[in-house]
Amino acid sequence: MVNSIIKKIEKFKLLLKSLVYQGNWNYDNMQGTGFYYLLDYINTKHKIGIAKELLRKTTGYFNTNPFLITFILGIWCKEFKNNIDPNYTRKIYGPALSALGDRFFWHTLKPLTFVLSAIIVFYSPLLSLIFYIVFFNIFHFYFLYNGFDIGYYYGRNAIEWFNKIKFTKWNTVGEVVILFSMGIFLSMLLKIEVQNLNMSILLIFAIVFLLTLLIVKKINISLALLLYTTLLLINMVIRVY
């Protein structure tokens, strides 16, 4: 259990601010403006005593996963209190948490939420919509809300916390669930949406799937979809006229 150094209401305000910190995302300093914006807020509210010059330096290049930004803020403040160059730690932790966060939020959680809500949609579209928003954002808000405290408590050893909760294992479990659920979704989709489904039609779908697997590494998805759509269109035009 990590004790909080800031009040709950302040943590909530930090969460809200972290939702907009990427507003000035650009090719020069990427999230640098946003990092300064959040750090300036913490410095003003909690009188951490960061000098203006040092604060201004944080507008420089910075990029991380947006769902883990509050962790970096906590780590930064802890390192500052310990008289260690906090910007050096930021340089290390920005990409490190970016890799961790991208892998979990973009690579696992997003597809997982999609596949599960795609299954639910066959039963209730409203429930599916609620599920998607709630399920994803439970993780989103949990990490943003508690990130500052955890980062501040562990400092440069924050990675220990991720090891403690077996964060990388979540991806492995998540991917098994995704693949399995995708199978369920596909069979439901074909049974519900394809009229007069029989073994011949099923075989055609299997061939399309296997043929696409052969070209997956050769051409990208945009080209593949354009190709298939064009072929289907040509076939239909020939058939109709």
Added chain:
Amino acid sequence: MIYLFLILLTGIISIDRNNALNLMISRPIVISLIFYLFVENSSVIILTGILYELYGVIDIPVGTHIPKDDSFATYCSSIAIAFGSVNNSLNFLLMVLLSLVLMYFATLAEGYTRKINRVLYNKVENHITFKPNYLISLGIAISFLKGIVVYNLGAILLIILLNFVSLEADYNIGLYACILITVATAYFIDYFEIFGYKKYFFLLCGFLIGWLIV
């Protein structure tokens, strides 16, 4: 009222996707479900949302890479379906083809908003009174406006093009949507590289169980 809702929705989608929130309102399946529940009760909208979700979910926003604007394609397609421009399989395939092409320009527009953000940042970078709030608010406002303009222009253009090509064909959209979803699924499955060939085993198990459930 519905037009105002749609205009606001496009602005929020653009912000959620690129600049702030990250609440996943901009995901294709979410957009299609919003359309299904509040605009037009058509299952084709949901199928389109699923197709574009599969298309976009494997495109991760890492570093400076701008993911293809699948939200744009879903919004334009949903509008076209809701406004009755997609009434047969041929129109459906044409809609997918055109929205994939138009999506390229929408993604390009996002690149320009990031360039505008850079210009704004460079202008005040060395000022003594550097105000991040100002830059962030301006960035969000630009994204909001970009969403309204680009998404709705795209939707209007798509409807005009679809209405221009009015051809007769059968109404078997479900079948064609399923073929395209199968194509996108192959890419989706290939995206998970951790298990090697075991992933096909998990997929097959799920498929067989799903077959028995339904």
